[in-house]
Amino acid sequence: MAFSVRRRLAGSVALGTVGVVLVSCSVNVPDPSAPKPSPSQSTLATPTITPGHDAEAVAAKDLPLTAGGTLAPGDPVTVSSKLEEVPGWSVVHSGLQGEARFKKSDGCTLAARVSVNQGPLVVAGDDAASTKGLFHYLDAGINVDKLKPASLRWGQDTDKPVRSVEFLALESSAASGGQPVVVLARLFSAPASSVYISLACPDDASLAKARAEVAAKLAVVPPS
Numbered sequence: 001m002a003f004s005v006r007r008r009l010a011g012s013v014a015l016g017t018v019g020v021v022l023v024s025c026s027v028n029v030p031d032p033s034a035p036k037p038s039p040s041q042s043t044l045a046t047p048t049i050t051p052g053h054d055a056e057a058v059a060a061k062d063l064p065l066t067a068g069g070t071l072a073p074g075d076p077v078t079v080s081s082k083l084e085e086v087p088g089w090s091v092v093h094s095g096l097q098g099e100a101r102f103k104k105s106d107g108c109t110l111a112a113r114v115s116v117n118q119g120p121l122v123v124a125g126d127d128a129a130s131t132k133g134l135f136h137y138l139d140a141g142i143n144v145d146k147l148k149p150a151s152l153r154w155g156q157d158t159d160k161p162v163r164s165v166e167f168l169a170l171e172s173s174a175a176s177g178g179q180p181v182v183v184l185a186r187l188f189s190a191p192a193s194s195v196y197i198s199l200a201c202p203d204d205a206s207l208a209k210a211r212a213e214v215a216a217k218l219a220v221v222p223p224s
Contacts, residue, residue: 068127
């Protein structure tokens, strides 16, 4: 199952999940002075060609945060998931209100969304700084210096070598007094689009297992 969601950043689900990571009883409201991404417009997708851009070459290599500029402007990455093939996982909804959500029989939940028109949050040519800006926009109380590198599969072709795309992650364990959660996000500066994925589980052990399953069955797909 593949999905591409075009939504604004300030979704209630995204804010609520980040609030859980911060182990807080309330959700911080984004800073009113922060730049607001413009609303997405529903348009028919048409093939585009960017002069000098080799999409196949980009897809054939890992995409660390330092390589965000190799993507073409305009076309967002998408997310493809086969998580429902793993025993215990099922689809709650796909594309409802800009989000795909999965649940597992042990109580874990996964939410994923792709957003476009993120230009006001972009630091040109710097995906790391752009992603930190995304986290700050979602919750100004987040200490972006505590974000950790993480990666997901880059591309969904099983007959080709496995490549990875780097994200920044915010993690919370049961020891902090709340539900264990990991949030992975990246704002791709060139296409001005972002991928946001959150995984929450009842305990640390189930989170670790679910995270491995997500890494095996969820892929970030580059524009073709």
